[in-house]
Amino acid sequence: MLTRMAPTPSGYLHLGNILSFCITAALAEEHGASILLRIDDLDQGRVRPAYIADVFSTLNYLGITWQQGPLDAGDFIRRYSQLKRLGLYQAALNTLRDKKMVYACDCTRKTIGHCRCRNRKLSLDGLHHQWRLITDGAALDGSLKDFVVRRKDGFPAYQLSSVVDDVHFGVNLVVRGEDLRQSTAAQLYICDLVECGAFRNVVFYHHRLLTEPGGEKMSKSAGAVSIHYLAAHGHTPARIFAAIAKLAGLDNGITDHLALGREYLRYWR
Ligand SMILES: [Zn+2]
Structure with missing residues (x-):
């Protein structure tokens, strides 16, 4: 292991x-x-x-x-450095995009409470648009509902890079703080969408x-x-x-x- x-x-x-x-x-x-x-x-x-x-x-x-x-x-x-693995993260983001599981959002920290971007059909290629994952199928609480998988600067967000890295290295035992329980649920949800195989176990x-x-x-x-x-x-x-x-x-x-x-x-x- x-x-x-x-x-x-x-x-x-x-x-x-x-x-x-x-x-x-x-x-x-x-x-x-x-x-x-x-x-x-x-x-x-x-x-x-x-x-x-x-x-x-x-x-x-x-x-x-x-x-x-x-x-x-x-x-x-x-x-x-994770900068060496940007191609891997991008491949996972492309999979989510191909499956139509992401939408663009241009909300700022101030307006995020009222985000209606799921229905706005903003361009995923727009400058300073972050990508949110449609999480209807996952039991996630407020802050992780439709969580960000690609940041406004174009870099992958933590939840995505973390799961892609674990799959890449073959990690199959994860120890983390209780504050990351929801994060675990979010990452398993990504994992199902990008078909990361063994990470499910x-x-x-x-x-x-x-x-x-x-x-x-x-x-x-x-x-x-x-x-x-x-x-x-x-x-x-x-x-x-x-x-x-x-x-x-x-x-x-x-x-x-x-x-x-x-x-x-x-x-x-
Ligand atoms: Zn938004």
Whole structure:
């Protein structure tokens, strides 16, 4: 089996990302799966070279290993950037277009609540038109109803690139936060339309999300929870794993990533 760690380099990795990687490592061990490192860099407006470099320095610092994917930031840019797979995403978008499952939408963030574009027959080739997928056949909640599969800048949207990548690499074990349950449903829906075969049988595991001590959602912009910040302030990997364990409600004597992942599964599954 193959699973993946798939960070987005739009901020420094934080405690919550690391918990997810620990669980991924423990489940990979359980299933005898390999781990692919996949870095989602399509959102070029938010990606920074420093954040790509941070993925490698943080994983190396914490001793978290992977068996497939880029060895370092340079290798990533040369061989694994999502920009190298634009043709694959475009092929999937063409399939959706051929099946008449997409329509163009020119709504802005402000007007999106009143989107009536499905009936407007705007050109799919229009400048700054995003493509929305007709989701009548899927049980998706509000925000993902007719979700965007191609952005206004012509790039594929996250839901599409993520599923195309998983199919491309042969991922069949996906570990992600509970906040992405609907995302999973959206991706399986795309998968049925583009006939991605084996991905239909993927095993998903959705884990609880870490919150900050105040109860707020952990965010990449919040410096004090980034590993980059903690390492710079002298926190050892053992101390960082202990902090994650405590936030996850586990025995805080845990000092390595695999033990943390195993303990999480033992306690919360
Ligand atoms: Zn619209």
